[in-house]
Amino acid sequence: MKEEELNFEKEQFSLTMIPGKFARSMRTCVIWQFIRFVIINVKMIIVVGKSH
Amino acid sequence: MARLVVLGGGVAGHTTATFAAKWLGSQHEVVVVTPNSKWNWIPSNIWVGVGQMTKEEVTFDLAPVYAKAGITFHQAKAVSINPEGSDSSEKPFVTIEYTEEGKAGETEVVEYDYLVNATGPKLNFDATPGLGDGNGQMGDNTVSVCTADHAVHASHKLAEAIEKMKGGTRQKFLIGTGHGMCTCQGAAFEYIFNIENELRKSGVRDMADIKWISNESFLGDFGMGGLHMKVGGYVVSSKLFAESLYAERSIDWLIGAHTSKVENGKVEYELLDGSKGEEEFDFAMLIPPFAGVGLKAYDKAGEDITGTVFAPNGFMKVDADYTAKPYAEWKASDWPRTYQNPTYSNMFAAGIAFAPPHLISKPMKSPNGTPINPTPPRTGMPSGIIGKAVAHSVCDLMTKGENAHLHEASMAEMGAACVASAGKGVFTGTAAAMTVYPVVPDFEKYPGTGRDTDYTFGEIGLAGHWIKHILHFLFIYKAKLNPGWTLIPE
Ligand SMILES: Cc1cc2nc3c(=O)[nH]c(=O)nc-3n(C[C@H](O)[C@H](O)[C@H](O)COP(=O)(O)OP(=O)(O)OC[C@H]3O[C@@H](n4cnc5c(N)ncnc54)[C@H](O)[C@@H]3O)c2cc1C
Numbered sequence: 214m215k216e217e218e219l220n221f222e223k224e225q226f227s228l229t230m231i232p233g234k235f236a237r238s239m240r241t242c243v244i245w246q247f248i249r250f251v252i253i254n255v256k257m258i259i260v261v262g263k264s265h
Numbered sequence: 266m267a268r269l270v271v272l273g274g275g276v277a278g279h280t281t282a283t284f285a286a287k288w289l290g291s292q293h294e295v296v297v298v299t300p301n302s303k304w305n306w307i308p309s310n311i312w313v314g315v316g317q318m319t320k321e322e323v324t325f326d327l328a329p330v331y332a333k334a335g336i337t338f339h340q341a342k343a344v345s346i347n348p349e350g351s352d353s354s355e356k357p358f359v360t361i362e363y364t365e366e367g368k369a370g371e372t373e374v375v376e377y378d379y380l381v382n383a384t385g386p387k388l389n390f391d392a393t394p395g396l397g398d399g400n401g402q403m404g405d406n407t408v409s410v411c412t413a414d415h416a417v418h419a420s421h422k423l424a425e426a427i428e429k430m431k432g433g434t435r436q437k438f439l440i441g442t443g444h445g446m447c448t449c450q451g452a453a454f455e456y457i458f459n460i461e462n463e464l465r466k467s468g469v470r471d472m473a474d475i476k477w478i479s480n481e482s483f484l485g486d487f488g489m490g491g492l493h494m495k496v497g498g499y500v501v502s503s504k505l506f507a508e509s510l511y512a513e514r515s516i517d518w519l520i521g522a523h524t525s526k527v528e529n530g531k532v533e534y535e536l537l538d539g540s541k542g543e544e545e546f547d548f549a550m551l552i553p554p555f556a557g558v559g560l561k562a563y564d565k566a567g568e569d570i571t572g573t574v575f576a577p578n579g580f581m582k583v584d585a586d587y588t589a590k591p592y593a594e595w596k597a598s599d600w601p602r603t604y605q606n607p608t609y610s611n612m613f614a615a616g617i618a619f620a621p622p623h624l625i626s627k628p629m630k631s632p633n634g635t636p637i638n639p640t641p642p643r644t645g646m647p648s649g650i651i652g653k654a655v656a657h658s659v660c661d662l663m664t665k666g667e668n669a670h671l672h673e674a675s676m677a678e679m680g681a682a683c684v685a686s687a688g689k690g691v692f693t694g695t696a697a698a699m700t701v702y703p704v705v706p707d708f709e710k711y712p713g714t715g716r717d718t719d720y721t722f723g724e725i726g727l728a729g730h731w732i733k734h735i736l737h738f739l740f741i742y743k744a745k746l747n748p749g750w751t752l753i754p755e
Contacts (some may be wrong), residue, residue: 218420220512220513220515221512221513223512223515223517224511224519225517226508226511226512226515227302228508229505229508229511229512230505230509231509231512232509232513233618235537237513238726239726240695240725240726241692241695241726242727243692243727246726246727246728246731247728249724249728250731250732251455251697253724253729253732254727254732256700256720256722256723257682257698257700257707257732259701259720260680260681260700260720260755261318261646261680261682262682263679263680263702263720263754264650264678264679264681264702265650265754
């Protein structure tokens with residue numbers, strides 16, 4: 214059974230969004246996450262810079 | 266030579282004292298009064314609470330660091346402030362009580378020219394019957410991750426629960442807030458997902474029921490009235506973002522809840538609709554409400570002026586607009602800019618110790634009149650930035666004179682970068698990396714969401730975990746005043 218079928222089984226969860234297999238795997242895909250690491254850091258540095 | 270006394274050696278106080286000592290050099294004296302011998306990087310207590318880090322990894326001794334910086338260190342807690350001095354002293358002073366072994370209980374008077382109150386929160390466990398032990402400490406019914414010692418205790422309890430599950434006994438985990446007026450939902454959020462992650466790693470997730478209980482009126486409020494952030498090309502409410510994560514990890518939630526009583530294995534609660542209920546648990550981590558640490562203040566004649574210097578919740582009054590007004594009239598400009606006490610201009614408050622003008626989240630009450638709403642968070646980054654701005658102001662006052670320009674750091678004009686861990690692991694860990702700008706929404710500037718959606722974003726992934734882990738080392742490196750420490754931003 215797909216994971217989302219398990220998740221949406223509960224009524225409390227049925228009105229939200231749940232990542233599918235691809236989105237979940239991208240969250241721990243080292244190459245993709247390295248790219249995201251650089252992008253998030255740049256974004257955070259901008260916010261930190263605006264705050265000082 | 267003038268003397269700056271900093272009360273509290275946490276995120277805000279340590280920042281103020283170390284920068285002030287650097288900028289003032291040996292011309293003036295900087296004194297820190299703080300009750301613990303060790304500095305604690307509190308955000309990593311989450312990992313101590315699940316057995317992924319030790320207490321030693323998240324703390325270090327303050328004395329050698331202060332010796333290196335030329336800061337006078339008293340391991341003591343401040344008890345009272347005499348901002349006008351007394352019959353026998355012309356100078357203002359604080360009365361401190363030592364906590365250091367061998368000197369514990371001894372009191373001393375420390376005179377000051379400038380005072381910064383950065384005493385953070387009192388963990389007010391006793392506000393909820395059964396959450397505290399009746400003597401101001403945590404009770405036996407729940408665990409906490411607010412201090413490194415609490416987190417060590419929590420990790421032992423978690424290990425016991427995991428053993429029971431391995432032995433075939435189902436366990437119910439209840440994590441969240443222990444009162445209707447709590448803040449710091451972010452810490453509980455991190456802890457619940459770290460526990461869920463640990464249970465999966467231990468192969469017992471199917472033996473656990475995990476539930477969130479919180480005073481937020483919607484999931485993802487975080488005491489900031491929620492936030493709208495850019496995710497995957499959309500601008501979405503943090504409600505959707507948070508609900509998605511809870512659903513994905515199969516964690517139930519109970520929100521708008523004031524935890525009214527805690528017993529062994531059971532909490533009683535009241536909801537925003539006025540209904541009451543009970544929730545059983547085998548393991549519970551409930552964040553206590555925060556209050557000021559209970560400092561007293563006296564005038565020259567010895568009359569109690571605590572109500573003049575401090576707000577009723579015990580936090581120090583600063584240059585905020587404390588006029589009571591309805592939610593619709595709240596403004597970004599109500600928030601303080603310089604953190605100077607309005608009565609005594611040589612006193613400042615930084616970090617959690619300053620009294621906010623009002624909530625950030627929408628105020629809510631149950632039909633029974635019970636307030637159920639998060640109080641405003643003052644997380645690490647704003648606490649550090651405020652601590653540095655206050656250090657700047659005090660140094661200028663000391664070196665340029667009383668009319669020096671005060672430095673400003675309004676939470677309505679500053680952003681925050683938050684990385685909420687959802688599980689530890691170099692290749693399997695995840696964290697929600699978020700930025701919010703500004704922390705306090707400004708609906709005059711941004712009428713829809715209150716915040717700049719170009720700078721308010723969030724995403725979950727391994728990259729967030731790497732950032733969180735790097736920040737752990739970076740901030741401890743900085744707090745130890747290692748070479749280049751001033752280059753690392755707050
Ligand atoms: C479990 C947990 C996780 C968190 N995670 C994050 C996170 O990931 N990111 C983030 O930004 N923020 C996080 N926070 C919040 C962050 O820790 C606080 O915002 C920050 O510590 C506030 O700094 P502060 O200096 O005001 O208070 P504190 O850091 O609490 O420092 C207060 C200091 O004052 C001392 N003190 C107390 N009473 C007295 C007295 N009478 N006299 C003298 N000194 C006294 C205390 O011992 C302490 O050293 C977390 C908080 C918790 C509890």
